[in-house]
Amino acid sequence: MLGSLRKLVEYVVGDSIPALVRWGKPVPRSIIRGIQADGFRAVVSYAAQRQKFFARRLREKRVDPARVRRPEDLGDIFTTPEDLLSFPPEDFLCQEPQAVFETTGTSGAPKQVYFGYDELEFIARYQAAAFHENGLRPGDRVVCTFDAAYWISSWLTFLACQQMGVFCSAIGKPHPRELYSRLGLYRYNVIVADPTWLVSLSEIAEKEETFPVKLIFAAGDRMTEVYRRYVQDVWQAPVLLGYGSTEMGGGLGMECRRQDGIHVDEYNFLLEILDPDSNGYGELVVTTLARRTLPLIRYRVRDITRLIDEPCPCGATLRRIAGIKGRRDEMVVMGAGNMHPEIFENVLHDVAGVSDNWQVAVRQEGTHDILEFRCELADGADPSQVEAAVRENLKSRYPEVWANQVCGMYQLAFRFLSAGTITQGRKPRRLVDERSG
Ligand SMILES: [Zn+2]
Structure with a gap:
């Protein structure tokens, strides 16, 4: 059971991705709002009966789910990343799952998000629709280098290409050099990857030679305009940004060719901006409308953005969100991975000569992320010994972080x-994140 929305869309649209795009692109706002309102009521009523966590919250706050029509009717009932970590999966699962993915995170326990196969297939259709709208077609050859492992995006890209009949290699995240040597061999003309990996690949191509590339999709990390322009210049191809996470089941949305904000899949997600400032920026809160294995009601994403209400010149009526401004917590997403202060506490705490007064900054020099350790040294401490000890600790305690440095x-x-x-x-x-825009 996947709710009335899915049934409606399947009935009207059928299986074809181009038809889905033709149908979904110009739908009037009033109809989208109606679909969202129906979807919201349906998922609230479903989760009230089947999700222990949500049912408990409703009881605690004395909210009658039958009276909930809009997100505001739930008052301060939210689902947070901390909730996902502190309660067992059984408290969130509403039916028997068939697949599990984890959120990326260099430190701390990963959050687990479960899905059914039908849900993955369904999500992939919407990703395929976004690919199609941006010009991906059968005959193209896609290489996807998102980290596979427990991260969802690699699998979804593969499933989306499968549904479009597009050639796709989803190969995990190799060293950029390894892929570079196969670009000509397999005639890939569409690259899907994370921003810093793309920069590394582009540096190789800039020095040696480029291959004909039609489109580049980047997601999984913030991409500054400097990085984007650099990659676009090297390949002479547009870089389009996607946004999402494992909790959102992969993609929440993707840019169109205008590259001015991310069109959100409002058929399957209801968005709120919590505590907006005077410019409309606040915390993104997402309700999944179509998922039934592990629906998330008002999930606090912790990313800061704003909704763009003005219609996009591309003609799509799906609203956009602005580029993510930052995280509510202190995590910094960069070339080294998802960095938390805790990582550096663990690296620095036993390095002789370093006082407790230190800071790590993420800077940008040209097209490179720099991880800069700023340490106050005790009298007589030898800077080169301190540096060697920090490098050694990082290497032995966070091999993944270290490997990304070796990769460039x-x-x-x-x-x-x-x-x-x-x-x-x-x-x-x-x-601190000191990178500009
Ligand atoms: Zn647009």
Whole structure:
């Protein structure tokens, strides 16, 4: 059972991806709002009966699910990333799952998100629709280098291509050099990858030679305009950004060729912006409308963005969100992976000569992410020994972070300062993102 929306769309549209795009692109806002309202009521009523976590919240807050028509009717009932970590999967599962994926995260326990095969297939159709709208066609050859493992996006890209009848290699995340040597061999003309990996690949191509590439899709990380322009210049192809996460079942949306905001799949997701500032920026909150294995009601994504209400010149009536401004918590997503302050606490705490007053900054130099350790040294401490110890700790304690450095995804830098130089407030900010826009 996947709800009335899916049945309606399947009935009207059938199986063809081009038909799905033709149908979905110009739908009037009033109809989209209607589909969302129906979908929201349906998923609330479903989860009230089947999801222990949500049912418990309704009881605690004395909310009658039959009276819930809009997200606001749920008051302060949300689902948070912390909830997913603190309660067992059984509290969220509404039916027997067939697949599990995990959220990426270099530190801390990964969050588990379960799906049915039919749901993965369904999600892939909408990803395929976004690919089609942006010009991907049978005859193209896609290579997808999203990390496979427990991350969902590689599999979804493969399933989306399968549904479109498009050639696809979803190969996990190899060293860019490894893929570069096969670009000509397999005549890939569409690349799907994360931003920093794309930059590394582009650096090789810039030095050696480029191959004819028609489209590049990037997701999984923030991509600054500097990086985007660089990659576009090297390949002479548009770089289009997608946005999503495992909790959202892969993609929440994708840019159109205008590259001005991410069109959100409003048929399958209901978005709210929590506590918006005067410019409309606030925390993104997402309700999954179509999923029934593990629906998420008002999931707090922790990313800051705003909704763009103005219609897009491309003609799609699906609203857009602006590029993600940052995370509510301190995590920084960069070439090294998802960086948390905790990582650097674990790396630095036993390095002799480093005081407790330190900070790690993510900077950008040209097209490179720099991870800069700023440490105050005790008198007599040898900077080169400290640097060697930090590198050794990073290598042995976070081999994945280290491997991304070896791959050229980012560079390490060190600044050694005398005591009292790093002035911090009461709550020190251990990890700062100093990259521009
Ligand atoms: Zn558009």
